[in-house]
Amino acid sequence: METGSSQARERKHWWLTNRKMLDKYLREARSLLATQESSGAAAALGLLDAALAISPRMEAALELKARSLLFLHRFREVADMLHHYIPSCRASSSAATGEDSSTSLSSGSIGSAAELRERTKLLPSGDEDERSYRCFSITDLKRKVVAGLYRGCDAEGQWRYLALGQACYHLGLLDDAMVLLQTGRRLATAAFRRESVSLSDDMFTFSATIRPLAVANGGAGGSASAAPPAPNSPLSEAETAAHLLSHIKLLLRRLAAATSALDACLPNEAARHFSKILEGRRGTPHAFAANCLIRRAAAYCITGRVADAIADCNRALALEPTSIPALRARADLLESVRCLPDCLRDLDHLKLLYDAILRDRKLPGPPWRPSHTQVRYREIPASLQALTARISAIRQRVAAGDGYDVDYHKLIGVRRGCSRSELERAYLLLSLRHKPDKSGSFVDRLEYDDEHRDVEAVRDQARMSALILYRMLQKGFSSIMTAIVDEEAAEKQRAMEVKAKAAAAAAAAAAVALPEKQLPVPPPSVYQGVFCRDLATVGSMLSRALPVKYEALSC
Template sequence: MEDAMVLLQTGKRLASAAFRRESICRSDDSFSLPTTITTSDISSAATTPPSTPPRNPTSLSEFQNISHLLSHIKFLLRRRTAAIAALDAGLYSEAIRHFSKIVDGRRLAPQGFLAECYMHRASAYKASGRIAESISDCNKTLALDPTCIQALDTRASLLETIRCLPDCLHDLEHLKLLYNSILRDRKLPGPVWKRHNVRYREIPGKLCALTTKIQQLKQRVASGETANVDYYALIGLRRGCSRSELERAHLLLCLRHKPDKATNFIDSCEFADERDVDSVKDRAKMSALLLYRLLQKGYSSVMSTIMDEEAAEKRRKKATVQVPQTQNSSSNLDPESTLAYSVNSSNASDCDGRVNPSENETTTSSTNAFQGVFCRDLAAVGNLLSQVGFNHPLPMKYEALSC
């Protein structure tokens, strides 16, 4: 009964604590911009003295929502500034942590702002050597903004790093089309205020370099380099890793980049046009599926390599165990043959069971043959001597029994 009361009190305490947390965070997380706010309300509220109550009772809550929105915008900008500063300083784990706070938050953020944060986090992942995570963030950036030049360039360089040349060529061809459209329209894609990592006057030179690079990659593909993908770098493992390390890394990557979870980031994105949601989901699902298939191929390839190495190690251990056994069997063969030869010779000479002086001399001369047997099997030697009826003491040295 006392245990039941303790459990009940503990449950009530946990429930009340959860309710307090929810009530505290509700005003910050569930705000929305009012749709009925007008400039007349703002001007009337600004000109009304503090002692006079507001004419519209809802104006106070509307202003609170606006203040919450402004504070949220300031918070996002401060967080992004800190993340970019950490990225420029080479603190990649700190930059990843700040950008993850932004993109994984419960509050909504604009589409372009999230695309920029995903792109910066992809750069941090690339600098820290986490290729799969960097490709995933590039996929999300391109799902939100298909004309992002930096995302296409970064993903193409990552795919070239792991020698996945067909997918790299696909991204470079897409980037070439984007450069051609920029030269045709004589302006960078998107609105004027949108920031890019490239200037318009740099596009012709980049297009020439890109064309040359595409030709080189096509020659490499024609020479048969498509099957030499570095799956170790993709998964983030060292060569010669164990089976447990591979399974752990593969499990973490599958849980993180599963195609079913590819569109979860859209829930924290605020779109200017709701008609863009379906196209963003389609692009995110397609790119996530391609990455997931590449990870599965990498797992199969690395696992087959590990199994071959384990089989070779077993064969090598078996060979090292068999060599000493063969040497021991060959070394034990000579004493046994000597013992058999001595037994046969003694039985053949004493078949009638009688002993004469000449035979005693022969037996005395053959004691040297038996001295080597004393050290190995004294019982066999005694049996042989009793069979021939030899009762005289044998002259022997002490060293004969000290083996």
């Protein structure tokens, strides 16, 4: 008995000591987060990790840790910590295990039915005054049941949806972010409605509830309107969530419009909607922007703007270097213009990714990544087999000498036999649009999921890809312009020859048409009035072939 009592005392002492330490850690973490500084948030995160090491399921510590990670822009860690609440992740995991995927989002925060029954207190205890039963009614009982069911669970689970919704937005999971934020808002609204209903109509605890509410609102002499709002009040957080939710809905509406236009064979309209998403005033998550760039490249490819499509694929690969859809799209575009060496480079990179996936037996990254919705693991073996055959066929074409005959007309977007003005106009537009100095401007309009992301590396990769494309455009312009100049010179030579032949033919025809009497007769050179007595001189004159009037001669 003494041993059991001593162990109980030790457990009680251990629990009290740890409770004091937890309370201390939480107070210090709240004070550090109130400073709104990165160093304070990092220090608070260390304290919260220590608190969670003692009590891993402490709700207040989990909430403060999630808010600290959000403040530090470490959204991936928030998603890893609360990934069971992501709707797409829950659906994929339930589909993989054969479970039903129609479970409610709030089931994890509410708990089991036994816990709900424990939380529900339909009637007061027997030691209370029995006069509290005098206003018994079915409506009041129903309200009491609902208020008792959700009184404790909303405070525990509401922060999860708001924090995870913001993290999913920055990770590019806009559908999940919208569902989570809407769920958090519904929980907050329902909690406020139930609280207001119970305060106004619940006669069981009316007198006991009004008193602390009046004290909280301002005490005996103060009023609720006179008290200044707290700097981190729930209203400001609700406003932030509302603004973020409206922005998410706007992006999803534009994405739906672009997808519908693309399905309806209206690529120009689809490209316009994608451009609105990428060039908006507010920043776009980089994962969502990479997906939009790939889809806009498909729209450009349909309209024949191959250079613009390749540029969008370059931007998407600068944001996500291991994006399988972007590599596929750029390889197809390069093969369409017969730029086979660069196409082989992308296909080899894609083959390495497929081999890594099959070796690790899973897709790269966490299961909530947006790219996992576009790539299926079960499709990888067949894709790898087709990719290997494609690579061997392209290598044979390169060995046959067909790898350097680039179709520059298709790359620049001009017809064969175009004029000089058409080529100059198309090249001028492309050179201004894809100038390497301006290739990294899109990086500043995006939002990244990690504050330690090397933005300069992304900008350098985009600039290098844009420089390669710009040189291809320059080479294509020079090649086509040389052909046009040669064709113009040959045409000019042919025109001169035709003109000379026409002039000669016209002169010959005019000469035949004139009568002989109209031909001009040159005037004769005659010595008239020559008088000479020297016979030698006269003989020399007669020896010349000149018409001479002989009657003027005499001895």
